Amino acid sequence: MAIKRLVMKFGGTSVGSGERIRGVAEIVKAHRARETVVVVSAMSTVTNQLVDVAQEAINGITEEDIKDFARRLKEKHARAIRVAVAREHQGPPLQEVERLSTELEKVLVGISYVGELTPRSMDYVLSFGERMSAPILSGALKSQGIESSWFSGYEAGIVTDSSFGKANPLWAKTNRKIKRVLGRRTERGEVPVVTGFVAGDEKGRITTLSRGGSDFSAAIIGSALKADEIWIWTDVDGVYTTDPRMVKQARTIDVISFAEAMELAYFGARVLHPKTIEPAMEKDIPVRVRNTFKPEHRGTLIVREQKKIKEIVKAVTVLDDCALLTISGVGMIGVPGVAARVFTALAAEKVNIMMISQGSSEVNISLVVEKGDLNRAIRTIKKTFPGKDIVKDVTYDKDIAVIAVIGAGMRGTKGVAARVFRAAADAGVNVLMIAQGSSEVNISFVVAAKDAKKGVVALHKEFIAE
Ligand code: ADP
Ligand code: ASP
Ligand code: MG
Numbered sequence: 001m002a003i004k005r006l007v008m009k010f011g012g013t014s015v016g017s018g019e020r021i022r023g024v025a026e027i028v029k030a031h032r033a034r035e036t037v038v039v040v041s042a043m044s045t046v047t048n049q050l051v052d053v054a055q056e057a058i059n060g061i062t063e064e065d066i067k068d069f070a071r072r073l074k075e076k077h078a079r080a081i082r083v084a085v086a087r088e089h090q091g092p093p094l095q096e097v098e099r100l101s102t103e104l105e106k107v108l109v110g111i112s113y114v115g116e117l118t119p120r121s122m123d124y125v126l127s128f129g130e131r132m133s134a135p136i137l138s139g140a141l142k143s144q145g146i147e148s149s150w151f152s153g154y155e156a157g158i159v160t161d162s163s164f165g166k167a168n169p170l171w172a173k174t175n176r177k178i179k180r181v182l183g184r185r186t187e188r189g190e191v192p193v194v195t196g197f198v199a200g201d202e203k204g205r206i207t208t209l210s211r212g213g214s215d216f217s218a219a220i221i222g223s224a225l226k227a228d229e230i231w232i233w234t235d236v237d238g239v240y241t242t243d244p245r246m247v248k249q250a251r252t253i254d255v256i257s258f259a260e261a262m263e264l265a266y267f268g269a270r271v272l273h274p275k276t277i278e279p280a281m282e283k284d285i286p287v288r289v290r291n292t293f294k295p296e297h298r299g300t301l302i303v304r305e306q307k308k309i310k311e312i313v314k315a316v317t318v319l320d321d322c323a324l325l326t327i328s329g330v331g332m333i334g335v336p337g338v339a340a341r342v343f344t345a346l347a348a349e350k351v352n353i354m355m356i357s358q359g360s361s362e363v364n365i366s367l368v369v370e371k372g373d374l375n376r377a378i379r380t381i382k383k384t385f386p387g388k389d390i391v392k393d394v395t396y397d398k399d400i401a402v403i404a405v406i407g408a409g410m411r412g413t414k415g416v417a418a419r420v421f422r423a424a425a426d427a428g429v430n431v432l433m434i435a436q437g438s439s440e441v442n443i444s445f446v447v448a449a450k451d452a453k454k455g456v457v458a459l460h461k462e463f464i465a466e
Contacts, residue, residue: 018083042129
């Protein structure tokens with residue numbers, strides 16, 4: 001079946017230089033469908049540099065340093081323009097990059113004067129990466145004879161709540177606006193280039209979708225436009241059986257289900273932002289992960305269901321940006337609703353709970369939360385249970401990692417858990433906590449951070465490849 005409507009997203013390394021941006025434009029030209037939208041990340045390393053400079057701005061860097069930073073960023077992008085964009089199309093992106101670098105300089109000087117970096121101003125600073133790369137790719141497309149203009153995520157229609165740093169789309173508004181803004185252009189045969197990661201709240205203030213969020217931007221747009229497919233172009237051959245940088249035996253997966261891919265992304269496989277799959281799954285839009293540096297490779301296809309499942313375990317992941325929190329007290333025994341109160345209070349404070357386990361003795365409840373949420377979680381629990389009658393202690397461990405073993409083939413296969421924990425034990429990995437989701441698509445467990453790699457290697461070897 002020919003693809004009529006396609007959303008393609010290109011990650012940071014894929015647009016890491018002028019040469020690469022030119023290569024991306026060629027890929028778009030070769031693969032475009034009748035209606036195509038392109039989503040683009042910041043050039044590689046730029047977002048990290050923006051994080052650093054924003055933090056330095058409140059730690060006393062000089063105005064000179066800020067000017068210097070903005071100038072270097074402008075030059076990096078101007079160089080890319082000169083390589084990727086034909087001379088007759090260089091004007092608009094060059095002017096935009098110039099304008100943005102002046103704006104960035106003012107924002108950073110402002111932050112340094114106030115001496116305070118709020119999540120809102122952080123998002124403003126971070127947005128410059130994508131806002132500078134999008135005009136370049138759009139110009140590169142024009143140079144290939146493709147009609148194109150660029151949009152920020154907000155201009156394209158992504159309206160979010162005001163959770164700066166990890167904003168969520170307001171779906172009804174977003175869907176409507178995207179169709180209006182982008183739909184009209186793609187129908188005319190234009191290829192709009194949209195900044196990934198960057199959106200705006202209802203007041204038009206810049207928000208971001210959390211780090212790595214360009215994948216999510218592509219899924220939001222694909223879902224609003226009811227695309228036939230969403231393609232995530234990145235720097236590896238597809239979704240691997242485990243992080244290829246950590247385990248050299250990792251292999252690409254040909255086909256994987258939405259449910260499996262969702263678990264994989266949620267439990268640390270950086271190749272997909274955790275929120276990418278849900279919108280695609282809801283509209284039943286296949287997602288493909290492909291390599292910009294090897295466009296001939298077919299990559300990984302993510303679909304609703306896989307017809308024949310051979311493998312019991314498809315992938316092993318590790319999540320390390322998390323902490324283990326243990327709430328204990330004999331007072332919890334027999335008091336109904338303690339767990340419910342804990343979860344309600346944490347949900348109200350927007351603490352993301354990754355795993356839960358409660359022993360049958362009820363003396364303690366263990367939770368895994370994102371590291372960034374840990375202090376807020378502790379404060380909330382102490383406030384919810386003042387005194388020592390019910391909850392006596394709240395302890396935590398930041399040096400942990402979660403290993404997840406994922407595969408729809410585990411469903412109904414006996415003895416998988418036993419094999420998982422025997423393999424971990426044989427590798428000398430001590431298991432601190434276990435959780436199995438009710439979907440049976442994953443078994444996840446907590447280990448000491450120092451044991452994480454050893455555990456992943458052992459499990460990959462046990463189930464996937466020597
Ligand atoms: P992009 O900039 O294209 O969004 P990312 O760096 O965010 O790329 O994601 C791609 C990287 O994810 C790969 O280079 C790889 O190191 C890492 N990765 C971690 N786990 C996996 C996995 N299971 N499959 C593929 N890549 C993975
Ligand atoms: N540029 C953003 C980041 O580095 C978003 C992305 O690349 O997906 O987090
Ligand atoms: Mg990414």
